Amino acid sequence: MLDYIYPEEEQRFFTNREHTLAVLGLSRDLLGQGVRKHLALSGFRRVGKTVVLKEFLRRNLQPGSAGSAGDCRLTYMDLPRLALTPEGFTVKYVGYLLYWLAGDLHQRVESFFDASAQLAASGQMGAAFSEHVVRLHQELQKEKPDQHLLLELAFNTPEVYAPAAGKRVIVILDEFPEILALDNYPQIHDVLALFRAAMQAQSRVVYVVAGSMIGLMERIFLDAASPLFVHFQLETIGPFGREDCDAMVRKRLSMLADPVPGDVLAAIYQVTRGHPFYIYATAMRVIENISLLNKPLASATVQEAFTLETLGSTGRIYxxxxxxxxxxxxxxxxxxxxxxxxxxxxxxxxxxxxxxxxxxxxxxxxxxxxxxxxxxxxxxxxxxxxxxxxxxxxxxxxxxxxxxxGLQLTGMPSQKVLSNLVAELMVKYERVANELGLAKESQVRELLQAFNG
Ligand SMILES: Nc1ncnc2c1ncn2[C@@H]1O[C@H](COP(=O)(O)OP(=O)(O)OP(=O)(O)O)[C@@H](O)[C@H]1O
Ligand SMILES: [Mg+2]
CATH class of the missing domain: 1.10.10.10 (Winged helix-like DNA-binding domain superfamily/Winged helix DNA-binding domain)
Incomplete structure (x- = not known):
């Protein structure tokens, strides 16, 4: 049912993140009891924020499963996909909500992006809700719509839906900082303040947002001057530890060997430092090099795969x-x-x-x-x-x-060139990664000392 936004391949290889899923589950359960705990997930590019959100959706959409959402309805949208004029944003924001609230995920979300579809869908969700959507479209049709009002109406849509349907709503907004683009419109000026005002007046909606720019996310949620300061619990999604890295590699390489040799597992963790996307990229290249070039399943092949992925112009990491x-x-x-x-x-x-x-x-x-x-x-x-x-x-x-x-590989280098490159890259990389590791260790040491005091 979710395949359209969460491909079967990603579902199959999804690994761990149990802590984050538990935190999300807690927010869902609390909402069921009328307590709202908004969450913000932050983490490096491609570390796995979106997949964990989709996994949460999947587990909750399975009817009768332990993680089933009960009286909570889940909605998900990726903000960069919303047109970034206030009018376009409003239509798509409401369109995504209607798509998820209508509950038939076999339809295409695009079919909810025009006025008549939105009016028809909301018509089946109670009179109060239908009136709300009509009012929004009346505003949109004006020569000069009140952009401020439009966003207010859009943000309020799930709160108007909830009592009519006897439900509560979880609104998941991926790539949340993209919303700041709306600040460029003078009528909007401070979209986060507007968002907060809407959010604070609500009682049946909880928000889960995600974003990649760690610095920016911290500024939005941890800076005392930001409108959203203290409204969200900030959760960091980090790289995998050794165990989760091994678990993911075992799944990815199960078609080559079962069990996967220990030195191969160690080599993958060593080059990727547990970053899920780097693990994925390296594992895929290992499979390609073994299948097409008859390389052995060994740590040297892992290092070559990582080097080709990082320096080759077609490499995923590159x-x-x-x-x-x-x-x-x-x-x-x-x-x-x-x-x-x-x-x-x-x-x-x-x-x-x-x-x-x-x-x-x-x-x-x-x-x-x-x-x-x-x-x-x-x-x-x-x-x-x-x-x-x-x-x-x-x-x-x-x-x-x-x-x-200026070094960039555009094809497959000769074995001799490749071996030299691998050796050189590994030495450089080890040095960089160790220095960063040592810096982190000293930070932890200082933190522990601070606690001691
Ligand atoms: N828990 C996981 N289990 C298995 N693979 C994962 C996991 N997390 C991430 N990956 C791999 O990393 C890729 C990137 O993940 P995802 O798109 O969720 O990252 P993101 O943090 O949302 O990235 P962006 O910052 O670009 O939005 C996935 O397509 C998948 O291959
Ligand atoms: Mg993402």
Missing amino acids: NLCRYVLEQSLQGVRGETMPQAVLQVLAQQPAGMTLTEIAARLKRPSGAIRQVLTWLADVDLVEQREDKTYSYRDPVLQIWVAYYYS
Whole structure:
């Protein structure tokens, strides 16, 4: 039933995340008792926020299952897919809600995106709800609709639905920070304040939102100046630990071997550091190289697979890194200085201080500090406790180092070239990842000491 948004392949290989699923389940159960606990999931790009939300939907949509939602109705939407004018946003927001509330997931969501379909669907959901949707469309038809009112009506739609249907509603908004694009409309100005006002006046709706920009998510939910400060519980989705990584690899590689050899499991964890998307990419390349090139199922094949995925222009990791870099730099004013800083940092496993970076680039440290703040805002770099700056992700750091050195594989290199590359990349990568690991360890040590005191 969900296949259309949650492909069967992803369902089959879904691994763990039991803690997050339990937190989501608790919000659902509390809502059933009239207590609202809104959640915000934050985590690195492709770490698995969307899949865990879809898994939650799947478990709740199974009739009669233990995780069944009972009197709660679940709705899900991905905000970048909503047209980003207030009028377009309103129509799609309501369209998605109607699609999920109508309860027949075999239909296509697009069929809910026009006025007549929305009026027809809401007509079957009680008079009060139908009136609400009619009012919204009357506003939309005006020459100059009141955009503020439109968003208010849209945000209130699930709350109007709930009493009429005798239900409560969970509204899941993926890529939530995209909503900020609406701030560009002068009538809207502060969409988060508008959202909060609607949310606070509701009692039967709980919100679960997700977003990739960790810095931005923290600013929206943890900054005292933000309208949503203290309204949501922020949950971080991190990479897998060793056990979950092994479990995912066993599933992915079960077609090659059962059991999967221990050194292969260790090698995959070593290169991916438990990042689910990197595990997926590496495992797929291992399968390809074994099936097409007759490589053995061994740790050397894992390292080759990771190298090809990261440095080859068709590699999944290569393309993710490139996308992340391009996307992140789009939001940063004047791309050349940020890129120069990223290049310099990519060469330094141990991280660098502001003074060191400024000296290397022969620029005043004030200007470099500004660039570093931007880069931290878009999650590319972070400042550690010891004041040095470094990449957040060792794979991205390695990728940037090779990318700017001009190395890029466009085909399959000879075995000799590949072996040399693998050896070189592994040494570099080990150094970067260990430095980041050590920095994390010292952070934990300091935290523990603080607790001691
Ligand atoms: N729990 C998991 N079990 C198995 N595979 C996973 C899991 N989490 C993530 N993956 C793999 O990683 C990929 C990316 O996951 P997903 O799209 O959920 O990430 P995301 O955090 O929503 O990314 P984005 O930041 O781009 O929105 C999935 O397609 C899947 O291959
Ligand atoms: Mg996602």
